Amino acid sequence: xxxxxxxxxxxxxxxxxxxxxxxxxxxxxxxxxxxxxxxREYAERELTDPRRTLTSTVKVRGGxxxxxxxxxxxxxxxxxxxxxxALLRGVSLQAPVAAGQVILPDIMGTGTALVxxxxxxxxxxx
Amino acid sequence: xxxxxxxxxxxxAGLAAAAAARAAGAERVLVLEREPLAGGILNQxxxxxxxxxxxxEPLTGPEYAGRFLRAAEERGVDILTRTMVLELTAERRLWxxxxxxxxxxxxxxxxxxxxxxxxxxxxxxxxxxRPAGVFTxxxxxxxxxxxxxxxxxxxxxxxxxxxxxxxxxxxxLEGARVLAVVEKLPxxxxxxxxxxxxxxDYDIPLFLRHTVTRIExxxxxxxxxxxxxxxxxxxxxxxxxxxxxxxxxxxxxxIPENELALQAGAEISPLxxxxxxxxxxxxxxxxxxxxxxxxxxxxxVDYVSEEAEEAARNAVAFIRAGRPAAGPLIPVxxxxxxxxxxxxxxxxxxxxxxxxxxxxxxxxxxxxxxAGGRVLAARKFPRLTPAEMVRLTLREAAPPGAEAVExxxxxx
Numbered sequence: 001x002x003x004x005x006x007x008x009x010x011x012x013x014x015x016x017x018x019x020x021x022x023x024x025x026x027x028x029x030x031x032x033x034x035x036x037x038x039x040r041e042y043a044e045r046e047l048t049d050p051r052r053t054l055t056s057t058v059k060v061r062g063g064x065x066x067x068x069x070x071x072x073x074x075x076x077x078x079x080x081x082x083x084x085x086a087l088l089r090g091v092s093l094q095a096p097v098a099a100g101q102v103i104l105p106d107i108m109g110t111g112t113a114l115v116x117x118x119x120x121x122x123x124x125x126x
Numbered sequence: 127x128x129x130x131x132x133x134x135x136x137x138x139a140g141l142a143a144a145a146a147a148r149a150a151g152a153e154r155v156l157v158l159e160r161e162p163l164a165g166g167i168l169n170q171x172x173x174x175x176x177x178x179x180x181x182x183e184p185l186t187g188p189e190y191a192g193r194f195l196r197a198a199e200e201r202g203v204d205i206l207t208r209t210m211v212l213e214l215t216a217e218r219r220l221w222x223x224x225x226x227x228x229x230x231x232x233x234x235x236x237x238x239x240x241x242x243x244x245x246x247x248x249x250x251x252x253x254x255x256r257p258a259g260v261f262t263x264x265x266x267x268x269x270x271x272x273x274x275x276x277x278x279x280x281x282x283x284x285x286x287x288x289x290x291x292x293x294x295x296x297x298x299l300e301g302a303r304v305l306a307v308v309e310k311l312p313x314x315x316x317x318x319x320x321x322x323x324x325x326x327d328y329d330i331p332l333f334l335r336h337t338v339t340r341i342e343x344x345x346x347x348x349x350x351x352x353x354x355x356x357x358x359x360x361x362x363x364x365x366x367x368x369x370x371x372x373x374x375x376x377x378x379x380x381i382p383e384n385e386l387a388l389q390a391g392a393e394i395s396p397l398x399x400x401x402x403x404x405x406x407x408x409x410x411x412x413x414x415x416x417x418x419x420x421x422x423x424x425x426x427v428d429y430v431s432e433e434a435e436e437a438a439r440n441a442v443a444f445i446r447a448g449r450p451a452a453g454p455l456i457p458v459x460x461x462x463x464x465x466x467x468x469x470x471x472x473x474x475x476x477x478x479x480x481x482x483x484x485x486x487x488x489x490x491x492x493x494x495x496x497a498g499g500r501v502l503a504a505r506k507f508p509r510l511t512p513a514e515m516v517r518l519t520l521r522e523a524a525p526p527g528a529e530a531v532e533x534x535x536x537x538x
Contacts, residue, residue, distance in 0.1 A: 007322050011319070012319060014317055016318075053184070055173045081299065085299035085300065117188045118188035
């Protein structure tokens with residue numbers, strides 16, 4: 001029996017979970033220390049396919065602010081966060097941008113969209 | 127201008143308070159916000175994790191603020207942006223400066239929702255030169271997330287508050303190299319989940335019991351000396367390391383912003399930096415209420431919103447009654463291990479929610495609220511840390527004649 005500690009990051013409680021394995025590389029047999037069922041779910045995912053939501057900003061042309069905040073519509077594989085963030089540095093939009101607007105329909109072939117989380121109105125020109 | 131309720135600050139506390147005041151029946155509710163956009167600090171907190179308690183889903187800061195902004199607008203709250211309150215009096219008169227010029231306002235009740243600000247380099251007295259390249263974490267966040275300006279390439283983060291941890295990840299995603307986070311205490315200042323998802327995810331080392339002892343550089347930061355600290359918090363001679371870097375980001379604590387409360391003569395607590403309030407969140411000035419980070423620095427915005435709504439309901443009750451509720455006040459006393467408790471006193475018969483923070487990390491403890499030999503509330507905690515606020519609702523009111531309410535931590 002192999003034992004390992006993992007900190008759940010689903011909510012601010014940050015439960016410390018103890019996971020028990022049959023051996024290295026196997027799925028956890030059971031977990032203890034989590035306050036809710038999401039902890040176990042997170043642990044299993046984290047061991048096989050760790051993912052995080054990407055939040056970043058995208059440039060806006062002609063807006064009352066130079067940036068709009070954005071997020072991935074679902075968590076991305078962890079190893080794609082840095083390349084995806086680098087890709088976003090080359091993206092720019094024309095104002096206005098509305099919260100909820102799809103900025104990129106498919107981030108690097110993941111099938112996950114990049115969505116605006118803020119609103120940027122057109123700049124009031126003279 | 128005349129308002130039933132004037133809310134100072136249009137961040138999460140102010141917006142929630144204003145919408146709740148309208149819902150509770152206040153006619154004219156005014157929010158005074160100095161920025162061009164309401165929403166407060168949430169507008170630059172582009173990461174997610176807000177709203178898990180309230181909405182059951184992880185929202186980004188702008189999304190969370192957007193929900194409350196829409197709610198306030200739909201309820202007919204009057205939000206004046208680019209409008210700064212310059213003066214507040216104990217008679218609930220305000221002087222404001224905004225697009226309409228210099229104006230006076232009178233309010234039936236005032237809600238203080240100014241939020242907090244960051245402690246700076248001056249507050250922690252880092253010796254050395256004073257070159258460019260030293261930022262507080264919130265300022266760094268503003269430059270990156272609102273102004274599209276990168277602040278540096280090789281960054282050392284001092285202090286492990288949540289904003290510093292969030293900025294370690296953000297700077298990394300934007301192409302900077304974050305060398306390390308140094309924390310003088312033996313534990314992280316921010317939430318554990320942020321240590322995992324902001325530092326461990328990106329292999330950024332966290333040096334506990336370490337601090338910066340020197341900043342060097344001519345025009346710009348060039349080098350920073352980090353020393354290991356002993357148990358007493360003194361730098362260990364010889365246990366120093368020099369980091370070559372161009373940027374230092376400070377995340378060394380937040381202080382409630384209370385210049386207006388002080389000016390009006392409200393009593394301020396040295397423990398929280400916020401106003402001294404009773405169970406109704408009313409300050410020492412009748413009709414002036416406080417909530418959110420202006421009252422005490424919160425860990426979660428969800429609780430800020432809830433507290434602001436409570437302050438608003440009490441403010442509406444105040445304007446209906448026309449005067450504060452009379453009666454003896456029972457002081458609330460934090461015992462050993464409790465850093466502070468809000469509220470600071472209770473009126474007899476009340477059963478408010480109390481918020482507190484512990485002084486240091488501990489495990490397997492029970493927090494008890496006692497008065498006159500009765501236990502008013504108690505709960506067990508597997509872990510307690512100063513980073514997390516503890517909230518308890520009293521099951522019963524303090525018995526008649528109780529001289530004080532004591533909040534204490536016991537084993538088990």
